[in-house]
Amino acid sequence: QVQLQESGPGLVKPSETLSLTCSVSGDSFSTYFWSWIRQPPGKGLEWIGYISYAGTTNYNPSLKGRVTISIDRSKNQFSLRMSSVTAADTAVYYCASFSSGSYSRFDYWGQGTLVTVSS
Amino acid sequence: SSELTQDPAVSVALGQTVRITCQGDSLRSFSASWYQQKPGQAPILVIYGKDKRPSGIPERFSGSSSLNTSSLTITGAQAEDEADYYCNSRVITGNPYVVFGGGTKLTVL
Numbered sequence: 001q002v003q004l005q006e007s008g009p010g011l012v013k014p015s016e017t018l019s020l021t022c023s024v025s026g027d028s029f030s031t032y033f034w035s036w037i038r039q040p041p042g043k044g045l046e047w048i049g050y051i052s053y054a055g056t057t058n059y060n061p062s063l064k065g066r067v068t069i070s071i072d073r074s075k076n077q078f079s080l081r082m083s084s085v086t087a088a089d090t091a092v093y094y095c096a097s098f099s100s101g102s103y104s105r106f107d108y109w110g111q112g113t114l115v116t117v118s119s
Numbered sequence: 120s121s122e123l124t125q126d127p128a129v130s131v132a133l134g135q136t137v138r139i140t141c142q143g144d145s146l147r148s149f150s151a152s153w154y155q156q157k158p159g160q161a162p163i164l165v166i167y168g169k170d171k172r173p174s175g176i177p178e179r180f181s182g183s184s185s186l187n188t189s190s191l192t193i194t195g196a197q198a199e200d201e202a203d204y205y206c207n208s209r210v211i212t213g214n215p216y217v218v219f220g221g222g223t224k225l226t227v228l
Contacts, residue, residue: 045154046219047218060216060217068181094162104205104217105152105207109162112161
């Protein structure tokens with residue numbers, strides 16, 4: 001069983017950088033890709049990007065240029081940085097494990113953390 | 120197109136069968152996965168690989184696929200199945216990436 005927990009500031013000022021970390025427990029850190037997904041209040045899910053254990057990344061084209069996902073294998077953590085945030089980036093941010101291949105899916109999810117962009 | 124289209128809302132009488140659909144060109148090449156999300160909770164995976172159920176997901180949840188449409192079927196819907204349901208698949212437009220459908224709110228009457 002994989003458990004994920006998001007952490008980071010719940011309030012970010014406009015034009016600043018949002019930073020979140022996801023801590024992963026269990027022995028499967030090298031098995032999966034690791035992803036960030038967000039959900040604006042009252043709206044649907046939006047995939048942000050993912051990183052492989054080796055460090056290969058892939059991002060949602062609509063966010064590319066503002067997003068960086070990194071991995072810390074020594075701590076079983078991966079992180080999200082999103083620059084130049086606006087109110088439109090206000091959302092619950094989830095981290096999740098991603099299984100690639102023919103049966104791709106997000107197997108395990110963190111509980112989510114609300115990030116509000118406001119001055 | 121890289122979009123996945125779902126009906127915004129569907130209702131079903133308690134104990135009856137309901138099908139929730141997801142349409143998109145990417146589904147011709149990639150299988151869909153389905154997620155259940157209850158208010159205030161994180162999504163959970165209920166179906167992947169068209170018709171595979173993770174451990175702990177009731178047998179009343181099943182999946183199927185045809186051409187550009189994937190479906191999630193709940194046979195004998197229960198009150199606790201009332202939730203939002205999202206489909207998801209990979210797409211290839213330039214670099215391969217991932218997309219979610221807009222979600223379907225299921226009401227159990």
